[in-house]
Amino acid sequence: MNRVLESLLRILALTRKELLAVLKDRRSRLSLLIPPVVQALIFGYAATYDLNHVTYAALDRDHTAASRQLLAGLDGSGVFERVADVQRASDIKSLIDARRVLLVVQIDPEFERHLLSGGSADVQVIADGRNSNTAGTALGYITGIVQQFNAVWSGDHGAPLQPPVQIVTRAWYNPNLETRWFMIPGMIGTLTLIQTMMLTAMSVAREREQGTFDQLLVTPFRPFEIMAGKALPSMVVGTIQAGGVLLVAQLWFRIPFIGSYATLFAGLLLFLLAAVGIGLLISAVAATMQQAMLYSMLLIMPFSLLSGLTTPISSMPTTVQYMTMINPLRYAIDITRRVYLEGTSLDLLIPDLWPLALIAALTLTAASWMFSHRMQ
Amino acid sequence: MTPSRKFRRIRALVWKETRQIVRDPSSIAIGAVLPLILILLFGYGLSLDVKNVPVAVVIEYPAADALELAGGFQLSPYFKPVMLRSMPPAQQLLLEHRVDGIVRIPADFPRRVAAGNADVQLIVHGGDANRARIIEGYVQGVVAVWSARLAAQGQPAALPAVGVQARLWFNEADDSRYFLVPGLIVLVMTLIGGLLTAMVMAREWERGTLESLFVTPVRSDEILLGKTIPYFALSLFGFVLCVLSAKFLFQVPLRGSMWVLLGASMLYVLIALGIGLLISSWVRNQLVASQLTMLITFMPAFMLSGFLFDLRSMPIAVRLITYVLPARYYVALLQSVFLAGDVWSVILPNTLVLALVAAALALGSRAVMHKTLA
Numbered sequence: 001m002n003r004v005l006e007s008l009l010r011i012l013a014l015t016r017k018e019l020l021a022v023l024k025d026r027r028s029r030l031s032l033l034i035p036p037v038v039q040a041l042i043f044g045y046a047a048t049y050d051l052n053h054v055t056y057a058a059l060d061r062d063h064t065a066a067s068r069q070l071l072a073g074l075d076g077s078g079v080f081e082r083v084a085d086v087q088r089a090s091d092i093k094s095l096i097d098a099r100r101v102l103l104v105v106q107i108d109p110e111f112e113r114h115l116l117s118g119g120s121a122d123v124q125v126i127a128d129g130r131n132s133n134t135a136g137t138a139l140g141y142i143t144g145i146v147q148q149f150n151a152v153w154s155g156d157h158g159a160p161l162q163p164p165v166q167i168v169t170r171a172w173y174n175p176n177l178e179t180r181w182f183m184i185p186g187m188i189g190t191l192t193l194i195q196t197m198m199l200t201a202m203s204v205a206r207e208r209e210q211g212t213f214d215q216l217l218v219t220p221f222r223p224f225e226i227m228a229g230k231a232l233p234s235m236v237v238g239t240i241q242a243g244g245v246l247l248v249a250q251l252w253f254r255i256p257f258i259g260s261y262a263t264l265f266a267g268l269l270l271f272l273l274a275a276v277g278i279g280l281l282i283s284a285v286a287a288t289m290q291q292a293m294l295y296s297m298l299l300i301m302p303f304s305l306l307s308g309l310t311t312p313i314s315s316m317p318t319t320v321q322y323m324t325m326i327n328p329l330r331y332a333i334d335i336t337r338r339v340y341l342e343g344t345s346l347d348l349l350i351p352d353l354w355p356l357a358l359i360a361a362l363t364l365t366a367a368s369w370m371f372s373h374r375m376q
Numbered sequence: 377m378t379p380s381r382k383f384r385r386i387r388a389l390v391w392k393e394t395r396q397i398v399r400d401p402s403s404i405a406i407g408a409v410l411p412l413i414l415i416l417l418f419g420y421g422l423s424l425d426v427k428n429v430p431v432a433v434v435i436e437y438p439a440a441d442a443l444e445l446a447g448g449f450q451l452s453p454y455f456k457p458v459m460l461r462s463m464p465p466a467q468q469l470l471l472e473h474r475v476d477g478i479v480r481i482p483a484d485f486p487r488r489v490a491a492g493n494a495d496v497q498l499i500v501h502g503g504d505a506n507r508a509r510i511i512e513g514y515v516q517g518v519v520a521v522w523s524a525r526l527a528a529q530g531q532p533a534a535l536p537a538v539g540v541q542a543r544l545w546f547n548e549a550d551d552s553r554y555f556l557v558p559g560l561i562v563l564v565m566t567l568i569g570g571l572l573t574a575m576v577m578a579r580e581w582e583r584g585t586l587e588s589l590f591v592t593p594v595r596s597d598e599i600l601l602g603k604t605i606p607y608f609a610l611s612l613f614g615f616v617l618c619v620l621s622a623k624f625l626f627q628v629p630l631r632g633s634m635w636v637l638l639g640a641s642m643l644y645v646l647i648a649l650g651i652g653l654l655i656s657s658w659v660r661n662q663l664v665a666s667q668l669t670m671l672i673t674f675m676p677a678f679m680l681s682g683f684l685f686d687l688r689s690m691p692i693a694v695r696l697i698t699y700v701l702p703a704r705y706y707v708a709l710l711q712s713v714f715l716a717g718d719v720w721s722v723i724l725p726n727t728l729v730l731a732l733v734a735a736a737l738a739l740g741s742r743a744v745m746h747k748t749l750a
Binding site for chain 1: 402405406410413414417418420421422423424425426427428429470471472473495496497498499500501502503504505506507508509510512513538540541542543544545546547548550551552554555556567571575579662663664666667670671674675678679680682684685686688689690691693694697698708711712715716719721722
């Protein structure tokens, strides 16, 4: 019992020393706290698939009340801005090529006559597919506006029948389907991963390069205690960073938090443990700071891009999907999103929690084995 | 001070640096292996195309109409439906996120189809709003196909008055890889170029080997050139690997000319190297230099360059930041050169900006080196 207590005290002393080393200097204190918050603010605005400003050109070859009504529906939507009225189809190419417009809406002659005679008419929309996702979203908006036009038109002109089947859509957890609600909670894990992992990987590598690691070894610390003393400070920093991003999401972007803070931070702590474990493993493998940095980068890039933050994991090929299973960020993002938006309880999160625990256990065991092995 | 002497000094430096690169596997790893791994991993991994969406289809009363509509979901390549008879198990599946949506065909569906005003209820998991909207569109498609068949069978069904006929230029098949892969090349080059010089120069500062260069007759701009040329060649090698895999592995069409692509990319590689040089002579510490490179080049290039997210929809304050990023101009260039061809109205202004930034960075790094020499 006494030995456990002593060990615990030693770990705490080491943790305190490490935290002091990181936080005593004002610049390094700021460099750990400011970037996640600033990034959350800027990327929170930038990282959205929703469009609120789409430039388009109209090629109205009908020039009737009906065609004008349809275009007015676009102009009045608040999303579409008409930057040009073209007269000939040959003008379309230069507008789209130069990226002046994302879409060209073309209304053929006889548009109104077809509608009045009870038939149907087509609007042609040409979209710049250089970013096909943006183009697809804009096309979806246009379809919605055209549907509204159809409803109004049938109402005004006593249309014979409604379409036989209507789809009534409801979106759970994000009623207005705003991507921001999806992105920003996902950033809680992403923005903390980079510095937590690097901080851990570097701190041991630096001690080793400067020779202070050998000094640590001659103290009564056991390898396990040194590791815990290195892991805890990084986790504290990571938790604070995650808290900062969470505050930005709630106070600045006003995204309603449905879940429980205890569940969220329980999941995040497990994630941070896994991230720190990977960091420690890197520092056990790397001989120099440069190598530690290189390995961290090599892992952080795929971790953050293949995490489901910006592109869904279910759209990846099966082999890549299997590869993402060793990515702790993948689970963290799922946890933060679900707790944040859906209020998911801990028991439903078990499929995310046990892989994190497994990653943490494996990396920490491997790292401690390598540390103690090097010492003998 | 004849030019030939200057040239010989630079050549000697380039030679020394090249041998250092060849001997140090970490530079080769960053310059050649890393780009290849990244482009392969992300080229295969990143996709915004939605297929095989797991949905629960709830048929509350198994009449012919309802079963036929449900069959439409089974036939669609976009859906992987789970057929259920009531809502509670479907809701449980959605709660556990095992399905992305529920299509509910209510019990009174057949009767109301006959009356001409039936409802199909769709509940989507709105978490991923982008995906939710795509799924909604697919559901509409399945229902529209079914309605058209109904109309063909002589059932009373009105076609919508105005239909939308959409054409996607430059990417007719609507394959998200077409725009993601050129964007990825930007990301990879940004990181590689920045890291190479940032880490190498910072290491020289840390070890003090740069000071020992200063006591030799070499001048600061010669040191800069001697450093830049080998790393420039190494990054270009990485770039060529990226383009080759884009074209031959991912089948992204290269519709513009190779020369425009190469010219613009050489400018951008210079910029990325220059930013790395500036960062490292500013902080002179490998740890901080690499973190800064990550924070001020890679993350903004990922989020703010137009590679993924539409620039025009960002608020004005964020949009102003994007104008400062060289990556923004390079993304516009690459997406056009790959998918649209040689569109000079895009190529000229963007290349001009890149050239100006490259020149400014060259002058800037020279000034920084000068100051430290004095």
